Amino acid sequence: MKFVTFEKDGQRRVGALRDDDRIVDLTPAVGERGLAAIIGAYASLAEPIAAAIETAKETFDVNDVTLRAPVDRPPRNVFCVGKNYHEHAHEFAKSGFDSSAAAGAVPAAPIIFSKPPTAVSGPYADIDVSLDPTGTVDYEAEFAVVIGKAGRCTDADDPWSFVFGYTLVNDVTSRELQKHHSQWLLGKGIDGFCPMGPALLTRDELPVLDDLEITCEVNGEVRQRSPLKNLIFDIPTLIRTIGRSISFEPGDVIATGTPAGVGIGFKPPKYLKPGDIVTVAMSPIGALRNRVV
Incomplete structure (x- = not known):
């Protein structure tokens, strides 16, 4: 799986890349937390993330969003x-x-x-x-x-x-x-x-x-x-x-x-x-x- 952190309409969101050019927005499934927090809770989030990717009806073109660093707020240095x-x-x-x-x-x-x-x-x-x-x-x-x-x-x-x-x-x-x-x-x-x-x-x-x-x-x-x-x-x-x-x-x-x-x-x-x-x-x-x- 390829995770990305992106900005859309001024909001920071987390997504998964599909076919390298389409983003499934995972924010509804995982909440407003950043990717570092998602990684920490991944055992409980893996299933809803997989379901969100499988059932997604809308995706974003990677060129229509601003990609940020995937771990854009590292917990420390x-x-x-x-x-x-x-x-x-x-x-x-x-x-x-x-x-x-x-x-x-x-x-x-x-x-x-x-x-x-x-x-x-x-x-x-x-x-x-x-x-x-x-x-x-x-x-x-x-x-x-x-x-x-x-x-x-x-x-x-x-x-x-x-x-x-x-x-x-x-x-x-x-x-x-x-x-x-x-x-x-x-x-x-x-x-x-x-x-x-x-x-x-x-x-x-x-x-x-x-x-x-x-x-x-x-x-x-x-x-x-x-x-x-x-x-x-x-x-x-x-x-x-x-x-x-x-x-x-x-x-x-x-x-x-x-x-x-x-x-x-x-x-x-x-x-x-x-x-x-x-x-x-x-x-x-x-x-x-x-x-x-």
Whole structure:
């Protein structure tokens, strides 16, 4: 199932995508709650949701609504993973912007940081580079995991049991702020610097992940391309690393890292500038398409 959060006639609503271009409005079946709350109560809502999809007589064209991030109000900061593809770890270490490079290009354990909920924006929202005073805004295409179960992930737990579904994010970053402050929150937590979506695909729709390929294009030029099997630390490892001591909440998002090809990997760097169009895509989730302003 593909869930979306959308805006119609000024109202925020939750829906399910049918044939990728028609939306079934689930709001009458689930109430005015957001998708994070629906995920938390999914055991009791799965049946009415399925019935609403089956019996829907009216659907909306996806082009007639405004799509928002599927989890547009995360319960807390988005968990993010740094340097989680070998080639990107090396390009970042060589860039001069990596405050962790002294410990080695490839990390020995997952590097976890976060982006605040205010960084989350829609799949077609503008990226406002004026919010970065240094003019060094970069892109990072990432596959994201959405958590569906509360609690800590102990050694006895199956990490996959915590996964509700998957979406995409662009971990937009001010490189100079990231470098200047050593820790990454200020460089990556800027308002709107986490486009997300366009849909949340439930785990059962993607039983095998390794060969799924994530790409990023800037103005039609392919900058990033990699299958998920190239992750240094796989999804179960990331869930165990975070969930061993931090209790998960339904609707938590984990961005799993970006492959090589980011702007700072070029000489000179290829930073984003007003007028650029950044497209992060993976089939069958869809594509983020964000204009830089």
